[in-house]
Amino acid sequence: MVYDLAIIGGGINGAALMREAAARGAQVILLEKADFGSGSTSRSSRLLHCGLRYLAPGSSMSRFLTSPDQLTRALRTVQRSMRARNALVAERPHLLKPIRMTFPIYEGDTYRGWQIDAAFAVLRHFGRGGAPLDYRRYRPDRLGEALPFVDCLPKRKPLRHVIAYTEYQFDWPERLTVDMVLEAEMLGAEARNYCPVTAISETGDIWRLDTPEGAVEAKAVANLAGPWVDKVAGLEERAHPRMVNTTRGSHLVMQLGLEFRGHGVMTMSGLDHPFYCFPWRDRHFIGPTETASTENPDTVRPEAAEKAALLADLKGQLPGLDVDIGDTALGWAGLRPLTHEPRTMMAARNRVIHQLGRAGGPKFVALTNGSLGAHAITADDISDLLGLSRAQRREPPVVGPEISPNDTHVRHLADVVWRRRGRVWDADCGKADAASEVAALAGQLGWSAARIDEELWHFQRETAFFRYPGSDEVLPQEPLERPDSKRQ
Template identity: 35%
Template sequence: MLKERPLSEKITALDGQVFDVVVIGGGAVGCSAAREAAAAGYSVLLAEKGDFASGSSSRSSRLLHCGLRYFEAPNPMRYFARHPARFLTSLSMARQAMRERRELVLTSRERVTPIDFFFPIYSDGPYRPWQVDMAFGLLKRLAPGDVPLDYTRLKKPEALQKPMVAALGNRAKLAGAAQFTEYQFNWPERLCIDAVLDAEEAGAVALNYTEARMGDMQNGARKVTLHGPDNAHATVRGRRVMAMSGIWIDKVLSAPGKRASRKIFGTKGGHIVIRLPEEYRGQGVSTINSWGEPFYCIPWHDLHYIGPTETPYEGDLDDIHVDEHDLEFLLSETASLFPGLGVTRDKVIRTWAGVRPLTYDPAHPKGSRARELHDLGPEGLEGVYAMTAAPVMSHRDSGRKITGVLHSGLSPSGTASALSYRPRLPIENSNAQPIAEGAGYTLADVRHAVRHEHARTLLGVLFRRSGVGLRHWFSDAEIARVAEEMGAELGWSEAERETEIDRYKRDITRLYGVPNRRDRAETNDDATIPQGERA
């Protein structure tokens, strides 16, 4: 049975409490803000309407990138000459990317993986070899040298010795390729879970599956109503409210009846997952698609994923997935850019899509990537702040900036504590059965996830807390085994356990399936996890 109070009891027990800070949204930025604020001595409540890391934070291209993409534009010299302010913004964002890259690699190496990346240079392309040299030289100067880029420019004969470069199209006009080291998040969801646990250790209260709605200010604190499972509800107050809810920010800010101006412009990024021959493993390509936008083929364990799309999104924020239009675009671009890979619809194993919470700016037709921390006081929402366009890779810096704003006008009610940012690793020396062969995540870890990491669903364990789900196709027996373990902890009846299994299968088909084709997610037994790979 459950080793801690049910979530509904946790919620009702909070009724009437006053917090220094209420953080709404449990993605990478919200979890990091809660961690930093709690460690600074503030009393913090973190509320997430779904599971932690269930939104855009889990749907990105998973790159801890070096900042090169901020200089990518059609005719970049002309573009930045015409828009010098945008060049300065790109320079600032690239500098921040390099700093974040360095910090995460040095302090959380277990959460990132280095990969060999190639950027093809074409004689008829938008970038000359000297421009590529200049861009990487600039990036090198923007960051310390202890996490190097390992940049080298390969001439055409040498570049074509690399299988991933040899698979590219337009080889007749290939002039060479830039080779450099990029880093990839092993799975960004775990960064959020780690941040939640850090925040709780520092004294924060963290609630998932709890919707928070803002109300009016009362005696210097804003009313926030909490709504959770089993009709649980409570009213708390926050001296400051941080709307860190990503693509849902505009909805959160409209709740009090004083509708703030638009803050979010969402663009959808879709990906396809494929399996390539062994010689491609560990190699990725960064190039430019037909729309002049970044496009990647990225290694992922023994798989690769390709994308993203970048289209304005006005659809259901709770039902984001790759549709037929996305799939056709991704296949068309892949056939044009990587004809040597031979990717066709029937070779697509899985898909996923997310929506980027970019900053709304009429001057940018697809939203601005400039991160902004908005003070909603001038719009009638005193003590409310929202952050837009904050990528996963900058979550720590975002949390610090948010805490800096707190310090400027609010003294913490408690004592500060130190943060180590240590990754939470699977339980060691466990004789428990693994959830799948070679997974590095056991049934003991499942129990731990339920008891200590707020896991309440199969999707929450098999994808977000273990990181295994996107790269392994669980059999019915494996799913049932994990469901039985969770059910014993959560008190599920047999009927509830079967309902949860059905929900899990529907969710992965909807979120990760291939449009207009029965998803192979839980029936393909040839996609095993390579031995020695730990989640």
């Protein structure tokens, strides 16, 4: 059969496009080399940004007055972001957690109190009737006990205001990815995990994708391989310009007092990057770092130097925080699939949908810097670009909090404990869940005793990605491998 669309990469963007294209009536197949949601989607800071950053042009907001086009674009993006936020929170409350976000404003900072009030009025307008923002701007002498992070802020500059609002966090985006794949399948689409694309060629007006499970033919291809996007483009004979420019981001997990539960703070680090201290289940994480990187996305993991840098940043940003640094061995790292900017050779933060097919030939698109939060918007935009009509669009189903009995894609222990249950983000990195889950899986999938041992061993290796070097735990031997080939 010739599909209308073949998607390479089952991260959040691939899964969202699969769902949207199937809803529009296209015959779709998605091919993922490991498990769904196991790439950059599993390594982020998980924020569903409300859109505030689009109203902050980097300098005073009066810059919008001299660039009305920029303002129009920003307003359109904010409108779409707030709509997407409302829809997600309403559809999947079990996967999105509200956090109370604090943002301090010091004497001499770029943005004035009234400008921030105005920005939130815009956000409130576009988000009316949906997930609340609960925005408040506090004067520092009126904070009371409402914002526990305020006492931890540095005293070197006078604090002018503290703003607080409700932001949402994906709890955990891997599961949303799996769910969207299953929902697309209910609409007739197909998906294969542990099925890497190994070659791409064009014959007539049809694309042919080679995989270990045979060739797949499609009228259009979407390369949504995140940080691997250039590697996948390189599977085709024709040369393509560089598209992706990755930066590394690392996070460090720690235990804070009960009074901080549900509260997060965002400040700007010494390098002018956003620095978060966010609640994460019953703990907090700090980060992310941001450094240029050309490393292999398959093996990225936290580094000892990053731990030291994050702790130094934490001391500067929140000197009043009394943390036990002995409890900070856990973390995670990932690569942001940012857009390569050829003029500067730098990583740019704009989302780009690249059109790679020859003029007049079958369509071939690729994506860089498609964020978690914008996945539905991106899926819409790519579907429009591929000419998939909305005329007969069916509203896709939404699967609930229970693990779906229709999920036939589970191959390994980590597929359940990590991607479907999210238990690797618990304090024990899912060890307890793995021990109880493995017997159930062995029964369902007919695993032998040797296979059970192998799965447990691989699970331990996979979750070693959450530990900074120097952790006391005995880790499996390096080099680490992703279990995507050996245990098919």
